[in-house]
Amino acid sequence: MLSPKWQKLWKPVVCAVQGMCTAGAFYFINESDVVICSADATFFDSHVSAGLVCALEPIGLMRRIGLGETLRIALMGNDERVSADTALRIGLVSEVVATGQLWGRAHEIAAAIAAKPPSATQGTVKAIWESLDRPYRAALEQGLIYTRLGNPLGTAELAAQRAADGKGAEPKIR
Template sequence: MGVSTSPSKKGPEKNGVAVVTVDYPPVNALPVDGWFALADAVRTAGRDPDVHCVVLAAEGRGFNAGVDIKEIQARGQSALVGVNRGCFEAFAAVYECEVPVVAAVQGFCLGGGIGLVGNADVIVASEDATFGLPELDRGALGAATHLARLVPQHLMRALYYTSRTATAAELHAHGSVWRVVPRAELLPAALELAAEIAAKDGELIRLAKSAINGIDPVDVRRSYRFEQGFTYEANVSGVADRVRDTFGKPEVTGEKARKGA
């Protein structure tokens, strides 16, 4: 369990691709330490002069389920501050990685997962992949900055306000997902693309990454930091706790709902 890094090939066949894999069973909802570990792994891989491209992957049935809400409920404000900082560092590490980052996404990609893939350079997804921000259902805010990099503005707002998800096929139609493949072909497809990128000159690909980030119309660090202020406000006001306390509980319907039970 945790975050691991490995070359896609070993020995003399090493092709300049590093694979950073996240594995936090059962659903890859990361604790505070997990976000910092992911940030460190991505930054370290990007600094390696032998690495020309990083693949960000995950074990299990889903790519990422966001933050570990149970940890926040158990630890309170200290966990909230920690996870805010951890997410900020992990998202920034992907965006600022010295080389391109290819995200290989399977199953669910929710909450913090959107922050990761929204800051990646390219996304390859399995046919069963879904993307969304259920933040309003979980007493949280944030990552609209990154969802806006995946879908048009009005669709982003609709998805954010409703907590609905979009499929990999839908994101492919919007141009934010490079390829949609059967699940068994996900990692090979991501590695194939990464190897093509990594075949470029290592110094030139780093210059290209810096140049493209430099012309980005949105400062993702500042934009996400602005969002985090409202996340904190929701928590100190008690709104977040009120919503989080209902997380995982069945909705009250029928006669009980009419009576306010």
């Protein structure tokens, strides 16, 4: 598995889907932190229609859209396409934009995320994704460790960035 999360790479991933998204393309969605699509995007998984077991892609999909919708996509195969509006409704994507605006909007989201302190951003991604593999209480305990380690780093990065930009004193958060 060469995916960012499998390799424990915690940099945020923004995925922009235009046109058809099928089968192995779900790996990109499953590993992304923010997924948006164009109004003409459609989603389906062709494995079962081709006589193949649909096993790996649904594991990631279940975490994003739940068991019922995952089973429907996997079992319907080529016979049903999930529209962009349906993808938004079921949580497969977080935003639908006009086709001509997709890449600009994806870049806008990525730039906004990239402008934040890297330690805070990557710590957030790590804490959220790793929580999926733990029971609730254990995930909370692990999250507390990340905040104790990451918050001083993130606020120091933010202060350094503000000083470099000439924006003055760091805002106080209460």
